[in-house]
Amino acid sequence: MQALLNEILDAVRPLIGQGKVADYIPALGTVPANQLGIAVYGNDGEMYCAGDAETPFSVQSISKVFSLVQAIDHSGEAIWERLGHEPSGQPFNSLVQLEFERGRPRNPFINAGALVICDINQSRFAAPTLSMRDFVRRLSGNPQIMIDGKVADSEYQHRARNAAMAYLMQSFGNFHNDVEAVLRSYFSHCALRMNCIDLARAFCFLANDGYCKHSGEQVLTRRQTQQVNSIMATSGLYDEAGNFAYRVGLPGKSGVGGGIVAVVPGQFTVCVWSPELNAAGNSLAGMAALEMLSARIGWSVF
Numbered sequence: 001m002q003a004l005l006n007e008i009l010d011a012v013r014p015l016i017g018q019g020k021v022a023d024y025i026p027a028l029g030t031v032p033a034n035q036l037g038i039a040v041y042g043n044d045g046e047m048y049c050a051g052d053a054e055t056p057f058s059v060q061s062i063s064k065v066f067s068l069v070q071a072i073d074h075s076g077e078a079i080w081e082r083l084g085h086e087p088s089g090q091p092f093n094s095l096v097q098l099e100f101e102r103g104r105p106r107n108p109f110i111n112a113g114a115l116v117i118c119d120i121n122q123s124r125f126a127a128p129t130l131s132m133r134d135f136v137r138r139l140s141g142n143p144q145i146m147i148d149g150k151v152a153d154s155e156y157q158h159r160a161r162n163a164a165m166a167y168l169m170q171s172f173g174n175f176h177n178d179v180e181a182v183l184r185s186y187f188s189h190c191a192l193r194m195n196c197i198d199l200a201r202a203f204c205f206l207a208n209d210g211y212c213k214h215s216g217e218q219v220l221t222r223r224q225t226q227q228v229n230s231i232m233a234t235s236g237l238y239d240e241a242g243n244f245a246y247r248v249g250l251p252g253k254s255g256v257g258g259g260i261v262a263v264v265p266g267q268f269t270v271c272v273w274s275p276e277l278n279a280a281g282n283s284l285a286g287m288a289a290l291e292m293l294s295a296r297i298g299w300s301v302f
């Protein structure tokens with residue numbers, strides 16, 4: 001495995017230069033593009049990593065999985081009255097579908113859906129940002145994980161599009177808390193700084209029937225775990241979810257910080273990171289690395 005990871009990173013490194021680091025959030029635009037890391041964490045507790053696997057980055061939309069899991073844990077099936085679990089076929093920050101569908105987002109992994117999930121959690125937690133930070137610290141086994149205040153502030157300064165979505169949903173009666181407060185929570189989740197090792201560990205319960213070994217927590221039931229993985233498989237990479245299923249064949253979740261996490265149910269979690277994105281907002285070299293890994297090991301769930 002170790003040799004394979006080194007080989008894959010060498011093979012995909014030449015792709016760096018062909019994508020574009022996200023700069024619509026100015027604090028992300030300054031991240032050096034020339035970085036590439038990968039971590040594979042087995043259910044047996046073995047960790048393999050290569051490249052910049054220990055360099056923290058902004059998890060961005062990968063946090064949408066943690067928010068969804070918190071919402072399922074604390075609000076249960078009722079959350080699906082507020083949003084769906086259908087792929088959107090639209091960019092992650094699209095507004096058009098939201099108006100047509102009367103303020104009910106297609107799924108929890110596009111921005112509108114994640115904002116509704118944060119609104120649901122805002123009603124449940126006295127301190128949503130701290131609850132989230134502590135949740136990921138437990139899941140990853142790393143008590144040093146922090147929220148990058150500069151990134152969160154930068155996102156809040158440039159919140160027009162996310163704010164538009166939230167206010168549109170409020171106009172349809174699908175938003176219950178103060179919009180600005182929920183936006184703050186959402187941005188602080190996105191601004192969590194974690195590295196590939198942290199994320200591979202934090203997602204391991206999704207490869208292990210909902211049980212997180214190192215924290216001793218049954219995070220989700222077996223059935224809920226299958227459901228979250230199914231939404232990752234159909235919607236985790238926005239309008240590129242089909243391409244990801246075709247090329248990688250695993251439940252996955254990406255973020256505009258350049259991270260992608262993928263789950264091999266019953267076996268492994270993988271996190272790959274490289275900041276340059278393709279046109280859909282997914283890590284360009286990261287996709288290629290996961291495709292090679294899944295092809296070489298025959299990991300597709302399909």
Ligand SMILES: NC(=O)CC[C@H](N)C(=O)O
Nearest residue numbers: 060061092111190255256
């Ligand atoms: N796809 C992403 O990672 C988007 C998250 C980002 N914080 C946003 O709201 O635009």
